[in-house]
Amino acid sequence: MIEQPPKLDTKLIQKATKLSARTDVTPLIRNINDDYLYWTEVKYKSHPADLSSEHIWAAAKLNRLMQQIKIWDDCPFTLSITNNMQKLCHYFDMNFGGSWENSAIIPSEDRERYLISSLMEEAISSSQMEGAATTRRVAKEMLRKSISPHNKSEQMIVNNYEGIRFIAEHKDDKMSMELLLKIHSKMTAKTLNDSTNEGKFRQNNDIVVIDGITNEIVHTPPSYKEIPDFINRICEFANNEAKDVFIHPIIKAIIIHFLLAYLHPFVDGNGRTARALFYWYMLKNGYWLTEYLSISRIIYASKRQYEKAYLYVETDDYDLGYFVTYHLKVLSLAFKKLQDYIQRKIYQRQNSINLLKLGSINERQAIILSLYRDNPKMIMTVKEVENRFSVSHTTAKSDLDGLVSQQFLKKIPINKVKFSYIKGELFDSKTRLV
CATH class of the missing domain: 1.10.10.10 (Winged helix-like DNA-binding domain superfamily/Winged helix DNA-binding domain)
Incomplete structure (x- = not known):
């Protein structure tokens, strides 16, 4: 189980308030919050001898509380925007959006080919996260040659591939219950034990999230009776800008990803659908490069951190900062992977151009x-x-x-x-x- 952080009592709050003026503490607090560290990491940080780990945690937590915003009224989830979050969002704004003409990241003549390859990578990795056992080589061959899937694992990959393309086609649509159910139906076709659950919300509470290593129950989703109202709130959040507070579109996309996964509105396919909504919102807001990034491949390689980011949010007063920080790191790594991939392909293309001499x-x-x-x-x-x-x-x-x-x-x-x-x-x- 995740270790609970210390609760802020009056004594801790009073001590933490005084620490804001100490120059030997403020840089430490800033670093803790920029990295959005959880208690289990904070308690091992070196600190001034006259202070305890609990004092440092209280100071960091108090700093977050002073900056937090609510996602919507009567919603328990909150977020504190850090300098690091703003810096990364600005970096992504400069590289993920804009017009094709202004971008030299992807050579114009190769865009369609790179897009197909990236969509394949995303489909494969997203499916592998949900248990698909097909190798990357076999999966790519199946997609490239349009071979009909032979088993559930291969069907999951085909579904993800077609689902992502569907999302790109509907990026200008408003999010609605109907569109969400259609996305889920695309993602889960022919892979559920009961096909009647495709594109349908669960009708009971017979669902929990289990730790794959310890077999402990780590998350019990909200009751199925809350699903329609919760989904309507997510749709409203996705379609409208709040009048009183601005949330950066990239951070908003990450929050939408989290909220759907937290709700777990479906019998199966919740993770795939949640990641699909992230792509949809990013594309809807002009971040066209997202389509070329394999987010799920990075998440799959750091699956334990992905799971912990969810758990930290629930354990620490529904603070979304943990999941947002993790996801921004994933985006950064995915962009670096794309840059490396493009450089390799440019080198390969130069070799192929030599063959034109034939x-x-x-x-x-x-x-x-x-x-x-x-x-x-x-x-x-x-x-x-x-x-x-x-x-x-x-x-x-x-x-x-x-x-x-x-x-x-x-x-x-x-x-x-x-x-x-x-x-x-x-x-x-x-x-x-x-």
């Missing part, structure tokens, strides 16, 4: 040849080329057949109708000099 091939065909050069045992299909490059069936087939006619590739039958393509016998000799 003559009589187009840029897509050069990239296809570079893929075979990197993976000589690769088997490609027309459908995979369609999905990789977002081109028509006719264009994809023409590209591959053109490489066959020039003896770069060899065409082999899969069945009486479909064919696949492998490296041709003359591939090495024809590409060796470039």
Whole structure:
């Protein structure tokens, strides 16, 4: 179980109030709150000898309370905006939004290809977080070649992939109960034990969140009777700006993510749907680069911290700062991963451009040849080329057949109708000099 933080009694509050004037304490408090540390981390921080860990915690907590805002009236959740949160939001404003013309982050000619790859990564990681057991390699091959899913794990990945695309198509819609249920239906199609629960709120309280390691109950969601009203409040929060307080859109997207996961309004698929709402709100507010980020891959790699961020909020007086701080770090890491990915792809593209020197091939065909050069045992299909490059069936087939006619590739039958393509016998000799 999560250790409870010390409660602020009168004595602690009086002591904490006096600490605000001490120059040997204020930098420590500032650092604790910028990182939004929980009690179990604060208590191990070094501090002046005349003070206790409880004194430091009380000073940090009091500082948060003085700056906190309520999400909406009669809602227990609060948030204190820190300098670090504001700094990161400004950084994301400068890099995640704006027009295509003003952005040099993603080369214009590669945007569609990078988008498809990013959507695949997000779909795979989000599904793996919910228990999908398919490997990344198998999952990508399934999505690229449009292979029908063979089991629940593969179906989850296909659902996530199609669900994210659905969200992008509906980014300009207002959030409503109907849209939320449609998103859930997309995310859970053919994966629930009872298909009648797809796109439907739970009708009982037979649901708890269990710690995967200790098997302890760590969260009991609100009663199913509260779901309709709570969802209406989330929709109102998403669709309208509060008149008395401004919450940055990125922080608001994170809060929406948290609130839906906290409510757990569905029998299953709550995490996937909550992360989908985060994407929807970010895209709705002009942060187009979000579509290229694999948020879930970072969360999946730090799943324990993700779970703790939820628990810290509930344990420490419903303070959303823990979850917001964690999620902003995730966004920062996801952006760094995207930058690294783009640099790798630019390098690969330079190599493929060299293959254009062969003559009589187009840029897509050069990239296809570079893929075979990197993976000589690769088997490609027309459908995979369609999905990789977002081109028509006719264009994809023409590209591959053109490489066959020039003896770069060899065409082999899969069945009486479909064919696949492998490296041709003359591939090495024809590409060796470039």
